[in-house]
Amino acid sequence: MKLTKEDIQFIDNYLDNSDVIYADIRMEMVDHVASDIESRMESGDMRGFYYVFKDYMVENKAQLLNDNKQFLKSADKKIGKTFLKELKNPITPLLFLALCIGFYVLYQNSSLETFRACLSIVPLIGLTGFILTYVVYQGVKDNKRFSVVERLAFPFLAFYQLPNLFLIRTRELNETSDLFWTIGGASLALTLMLVLVIISVKLFMSYESQFKNIT
The missing domain is CATH 1.20.120 (Four Helix Bundle (Hemerythrin (Met), subunit A))
Known part of the structure; x- marks a missing residue:
């Protein structure tokens, strides 16, 4: 079961409104969330996308926002590694x-x-x-x-x-x-x-x- 482009855009907008402001981080999260929702629907959840998504976010939103902070730390590490490489x-x-x-x-x-x-x-x-x-x-x-x-x-x-x-x-x-x-x-x-x-x-x-x- 594949989500539509409208569903994907809905997830992206939701994360954007939840202070996941960086497009690169949001893109990775959208892929992750969409994959999990598709798995739930393929496993027998016959409800529409919106209801599955709503329950998913109730369970996982806190973790996603914490992941957002971890992504920012990864960004700092990437800058550091690139900087050291250029110094060499x-x-x-x-x-x-x-x-x-x-x-x-x-x-x-x-x-x-x-x-x-x-x-x-x-x-x-x-x-x-x-x-x-x-x-x-x-x-x-x-x-x-x-x-x-x-x-x-x-x-x-x-x-x-x-x-x-x-x-x-x-x-x-x-x-x-x-x-x-x-x-x-x-x-x-x-x-x-x-x-x-x-x-x-x-x-x-x-x-x-x-x-x-x-x-």
Whole structure:
């Protein structure tokens, strides 16, 4: 016994109204719920879909909402694994080295005020990258919400604050060690944010392919 498209859409709407807001999580839950209801109907429950569904949700809604929380934790783990994988990419340390050289050349050929001004925009570079990728992705997907996509905001926020720790050391820069810490810190922060932009694009493309049939 197979459910109709209208039945499937009814399940999706119900979960959406029950605060399962992310389309990827909801899609997996819809498949699970639909399969269980079909099994019940095939096992001899002769009632219509609505009545079987109603009883099923009475029994299982609490567990489904708990599963929703577990899916969000899985999304964070997926981001972490993808991020670590990208850090191991040989291009990442080369990017860090290039940024260090670039900041050092900037320090040697500009005033301290100019150097500090350039460092101060480092957080905005990563933030702008995330906003642009997120806005573009949301536009492609007609504003559908995906768990991994939105959870990316948390590491971006953390790395956004990181350069401020090193900007404090640019007040004097009397010691060579202060200069190295400042340049290294700013380069590290910018590298991490650029890596996040890269994995954002990769995850967006993965979701676009995986969930392209979501209506």
